[in-house]
Amino acid sequence: MEINVTTMKGRVPVEVIHAHGNIDSSNYETFQAKAKELIDGGARHILLDFSHVPYLSSAGLRVIQSIYNQLRAFDTAISEEDIRKGISAGTYKSPNLKVANLSKATKEAFAMSGFDMFIETFADVMTAVASF
Numbered sequence: 001m002e003i004n005v006t007t008m009k010g011r012v013p014v015e016v017i018h019a020h021g022n023i024d025s026s027n028y029e030t031f032q033a034k035a036k037e038l039i040d041g042g043a044r045h046i047l048l049d050f051s052h053v054p055y056l057s058s059a060g061l062r063v064i065q066s067i068y069n070q071l072r073a074f075d076t077a078i079s080e081e082d083i084r085k086g087i088s089a090g091t092y093k094s095p096n097l098k099v100a101n102l103s104k105a106t107k108e109a110f111a112m113s114g115f116d117m118f119i120e121t122f123a124d125v126m127t128a129v130a131s132f
Contacts, residue, residue: 001027010132015043020052023060032063045132051101056109071096093120100128
């Protein structure tokens with residue numbers, strides 16, 4: 001898997017992680033390490049561009065959950081209880097993590113895991129960046 005990162009300007013700086021290849025048990029640690037490096041370096045808004053990710057395994061889904069949790073730790077404006085209520089009501093979406101360009105297979109995995117309930121998905125990078 002190859003990973004490239006670009007910084008784009010929306011209303012806030014957005015780190016866009018462009019992954020190329022499957023994200024699975026053979027390489028999820030590389031993906032996770034790159035995201036952690038960005039967050040440790042001060043990134044607070046991350047967009048995952050999966051336009052070149054044909055397959056996302058449960059290991060890849062765990063990485064997305066880990067990135068969400070790391071970013072969530074910096075956003076104390078809303079309580080965990082309010083987030084849970086918002087997810088249940090369909091009114092909460094993560095302000096810090098978004099995903100663009102899911103393939104049909106990765107979109108199904110994303111939906112089956114329930115991530116689409118609290119992480120917004122977009123059909124293109126520019127629209128996603130503008131949403132931050």
